[in-house]
Amino acid sequence: MTQNVLSAFKGKVSASNYKNWIGVAPFFLFAILFIFLPSIRLFVDSFKDNNGHFTFANILQLFSEPYILNAYALSIKISAVTALGGAILGFLLAYSVTVGNLPKPMRSILITFSGVASNFAGVPLAFAFVSTLGRTGFITILFKDVFGLDIYQSGFNLYGFAGLSLVYMYFQFPLMVLIMAPALDGLKKEWREASENLGASAMQYWIYIALPVLLPSILGATILLFGNAFGAYATAYALTGGRIGIVTIQVGAQIRGDVLHNPGLGYAMAMGMVFIMAISLAGYSWLQAKTERWLK
Amino acid sequence: MTHLALTNVSKLFGDFAAVRDFNLDVEKGEFVSFLGPSGCGKTTTLRMIGGFEIPSFGNILIDGEDITNKAPNQRNVGMVFQSYALFPNMTVAQNIGFGLRVRKESEANIADRIKEMLSIIHLEGKAHSYPYQLSGGQMQRVALARALAIRPEVLLLDEPLSALDAKIRVSLRAEIRGIQQRLGITAIYVTHDQEEALSLSDRIVVMNTGKIEQVGTPFEIYNFPKTRFVANFVGSLNTADAEVVDVQQGLLIADGVLFHTAEGTKGRSVGDKVKMAIRPERFSFASEQKKANVIDATIENITFLGAVVRIEVKIGNANFNMDTFNNPFLELPKIGSQTKVTCSREAVLVLDD
Known part of the structure; x- marks a missing residue:
């Protein structure tokens, strides 16, 4: 009798588990087809030359070719600068519309803008900046005519490091706003009141309570911004036409280029990108473990 | 200080x-x-x-x-x-x-x-x-x-x-x-x-x-x-509309039933309409007739609340709650039966608005 009840119960549990798994099946299918299998192909093909023979040459080139090393350095630099810039700007904006005292409609406006802007990339974004801050862009001309300032004469170049960083910032800081606004909402009013009640100043509240509580979210979001910029290709390509040598553009040139056609090297460079992101994520996990030890 | x-x-x-x-x-x-x-x-x-x-x-x-x-x-x-x-x-x-x-x-x-x-x-x-x-x-x-x-x-x-x-x-x-x-x-x-x-x-x-x-x-x-x-707000309470009958003796009448109060009629005049209140635990069954208020009542309902037994009694045309401590040997009256309940003068309060 007991056995029957148990087996009936087990049957019920496994049936319900089976249904739950069906719900996530499309995700796993998608992940296998478009993440896992391409990654394996990437890994395997990075050890092949143009004739399909096994080689270590592609991997060795990653450490010996100056243009590849420079590409990684430039990508890391742009990603780090825009991640930090986006994190700071996004955090301040999120702060002002959540715990700051700005009028409530400002929050809806900023969040809606951020939702759109964080996904605005590629050719349309490049075109938007070319038509505003390009050599004959609307704002460039406006500065020249109204203030007598030629920003290009002053050293600005939309098609260089500063310009590309500025363009990346357009989708970086809105992403930070979208991530940080709910995190800032999670700060309880009572924590601030309790700290004030115990004699703390606003600065002490932020240093000892709010920032430590937010640190895991800030770190996570900054790493996300770094990855977001590190993997960007279309925006940089559309803006500079491949003239700026970041890794993604170099990978593209190796895989589908006419002059630099060496898919094996392209795959190896992509593997290098995966490796750098893995190091970033490992660093993040370590920091997160340090900053989140008070969480369940 | x-x-x-x-x-x-x-x-x-x-x-x-x-x-x-x-x-x-x-x-x-x-x-x-x-x-x-x-x-x-x-x-x-x-x-x-x-x-x-x-x-x-x-x-x-x-x-x-x-x-x-x-x-x-x-x-x-x-x-x-x-x-x-x-x-x-x-x-x-x-x-x-x-x-x-x-x-x-x-x-x-x-x-x-x-x-x-x-x-x-x-x-x-x-x-x-x-x-x-x-x-x-x-x-x-x-x-x-x-x-x-x-x-x-x-x-x-x-x-x-x-x-x-x-x-x-x-x-x-x-x-x-x-x-x-x-x-x-x-x-x-x-x-x-x-x-x-x-x-x-x-x-x-x-x-x-x-x-x-x-x-x-x-x-x-x-x-x-x-x-x-x-x-x-504090505790439960029986309230009833009443009228001052005799200021000296502290007499109130509610629904045709006379209630003696200790200080409830102070500063009032005969005929004043007042709100009379009695806490449920201030009532008891009238085994002795020493208290000022001994009133005829009918048992309407009995509710067991654990430590307390709440008995709803009808006095005149109004229903009042009466609380008594639970006792396993307590002989509870039957619903519908006639009884006498009692409370002291001090138990009868007259409230301001």
Whole structure:
């Protein structure tokens, strides 16, 4: 009798588990087809030359070719600068519309803008900046005519490091706003009141309570911004036409280029990108473990 | 000398008066509860003492010093929040020591005070635990220790037990009262739970719609409520419309039944319409006819409430509740049977509006 009840119960549990798994099946299918299998192909093909023979040459080139090393350095630099810039700007904006005292409609406006802007990339974004801050862009001309300032004469170049960083910032800081606004909402009013009640100043509240509580979210979001910029290709390509040598553009040139056609090297460079992101994520996990030890 | 004084304190939110003309003097070491329904202004008053709201009118003084416009971190007032408000990124010890740390006390002092506070709340073994590792009752004890660690002039407690289950609530309230008495600290306690207020307080301030209804000891508030609101809010009550029949003898008539009252007719005239009130536990079966009021009644209903048995009796045309302690050998009357119930003159109250 007991056995029957148990087996009936087990049957019920496994049936319900089976249904739950069906719900996530499309995700796993998608992940296998478009993440896992391409990654394996990437890994395997990075050890092949143009004739399909096994080689270590592609991997060795990653450490010996100056243009590849420079590409990684430039990508890391742009990603780090825009991640930090986006994190700071996004955090301040999120702060002002959540715990700051700005009028409530400002929050809806900023969040809606951020939702759109964080996904605005590629050719349309490049075109938007070319038509505003390009050599004959609307704002460039406006500065020249109204203030007598030629920003290009002053050293600005939309098609260089500063310009590309500025363009990346357009989708970086809105992403930070979208991530940080709910995190800032999670700060309880009572924590601030309790700290004030115990004699703390606003600065002490932020240093000892709010920032430590937010640190895991800030770190996570900054790493996300770094990855977001590190993997960007279309925006940089559309803006500079491949003239700026970041890794993604170099990978593209190796895989589908006419002059630099060496898919094996392209795959190896992509593997290098995966490796750098893995190091970033490992660093993040370590920091997160340090900053989140008070969480369940 | 008055330790904490609130003089003509009012708080307006736009056109809405959350607190009106609040006057109260609290002695050092006194435990005062603000009791009232939601929205009566008790928490707003507490927050004004804590500095989280600034009064629209009036003054708040501690030991004669006007603190009305001082920032919360400039008043030496400790507060225990309903939601504990423990800092999640700090251990129990760090939470308790936080107030001392921001006041730049020496590390030795901080360590000593943390040890002392942990011993007071009996959580010596939890110094290095994080809030998420504690139960609700433990968290609230830590919140209390944190507020006490700064040696506040006044301790404010904003419904500190309402998030806890019934058993913990009862044990923790005794603990709070014990600690308060031991340290001799002045405490203001906000609650909507009458049992909590009655069991903890030296005095109770009953509030309604932003105003004080009555201030008194728990005994006075329960036994001699001055207004209909206090009588209804604190404990359960039988009320009936009555008319003064004889001022000298203290006689009232309600639904054709005469009731003797002790002081209810003072200052009134024959024919005055009044609201008469009698607490259910003040009635008893009339085994002897010594009491002033011996009244014919019909048993309408009997409800078993555990420690108490509630008997609904019909007197005249009105129904009254009568409470009697449960006793396994108690012989309860049958529903529909005729009986006599009795109550003293003092039990018959006449309420102001």
